[in-house]
Amino acid sequence: xxxxxxxxPGLVKPSETLSLTCTVSGGSISSSSYYWGWxxxxxxxxxxxxxxxxxxxxxxxNPSLKSRVTISVDTSKNQFSLKLSxxxxxxxxxxxCARHLRAAPRDAFDIWGQGTMVTVSS
Amino acid sequence: DIQMTQSPSSVSASVGDRVTITCRASQGISSWLxxxxxxxxxxxxxLIYAASSLQSGVPSRFSGSGSGTDFTLTxxxxxxxxxxxxxxxxxxxxxxxxxxxxxxxxx
Numbered sequence: 519x520x521x522x523x524x525x526x527p528g529l530v531k532p533s534e535t536l537s538l539t540c541t542v543s544g545g546s547i548s549s550s551s552y553y554w555g556w557x558x559x560x561x562x563x564x565x566x567x568x569x570x571x572x573x574x575x576x577x578x579x580n581p582s583l584k585s586r587v588t589i590s591v592d593t594s595k596n597q598f599s600l601k602l603s604x605x606x607x608x609x610x611x612x613x614x615c616a617r618h619l620r621a622a623p624r625d626a627f628d629i630w631g632q633g634t635m636v637t638v639s640s
Numbered sequence: 641d642i643q644m645t646q647s648p649s650s651v652s653a654s655v656g657d658r659v660t661i662t663c664r665a666s667q668g669i670s671s672w673l674x675x676x677x678x679x680x681x682x683x684x685x686x687l688i689y690a691a692s693s694l695q696s697g698v699p700s701r702f703s704g705s706g707s708g709t710d711f712t713l714t715x716x717x718x719x720x721x722x723x724x725x726x727x728x729x730x731x732x733x734x735x736x737x738x739x740x741x742x743x744x745x746x747x
Contacts, residue, residue: 555736564727564738564739564740564741565676565684565727565729565738565741566738567729567735567736567737567738570736578734578735579735580734580735581641581735582735614683614684616683619689623671623672623689623690623693624689624690624693625672625674625689625690625731626674626686626689626695626729626731627674627676627684627686627729628686628689628695630683630684630685631683632682632683633683
């Protein structure tokens, strides 16, 4: 069955760039009807959608983060990635990658990675 | 952005109880609504999409209803494994937004 796995540094210094990769296994990232998304959750708080990407490279970003976020896809590796620049302590969170189903009337994040904790600290 | 507001923020209930959680959107979203369950230290799990469609593998004691701005998630008979935090999420427009969560605790 399809699985997603996040990877990347667990500690990032303030003002630097957070970089995470999500590896998709058990299926193709190039499937139609699916985008691939990033969602984060600060400790003890709720969920915030960061952005989603289609295998063609088409992206949607949260305007609150858009100036700092880049999401990219590598179909040859069945991976997609997140870069968040100029991080501060407010970016400390568990970062999840998820499959973003978009096939009307179905539109939801239906498969999630386990999440990876990223702490911003010097 | 569309704001999603859940109520209550927390609720205590017993095994076997019927529980209803409400989600209100700041503007009409038709039936573009999903519900998720999250247990501590785990990723969210999709329960309901399109406001009332049960995701494959989710027990039938979970049900969703509503359209427009007002939605509900109902658990007909609480089981021990249902104690968790529940989130609604609108899928009508970008940016996708989530409710603040409802924590379901054991009474």
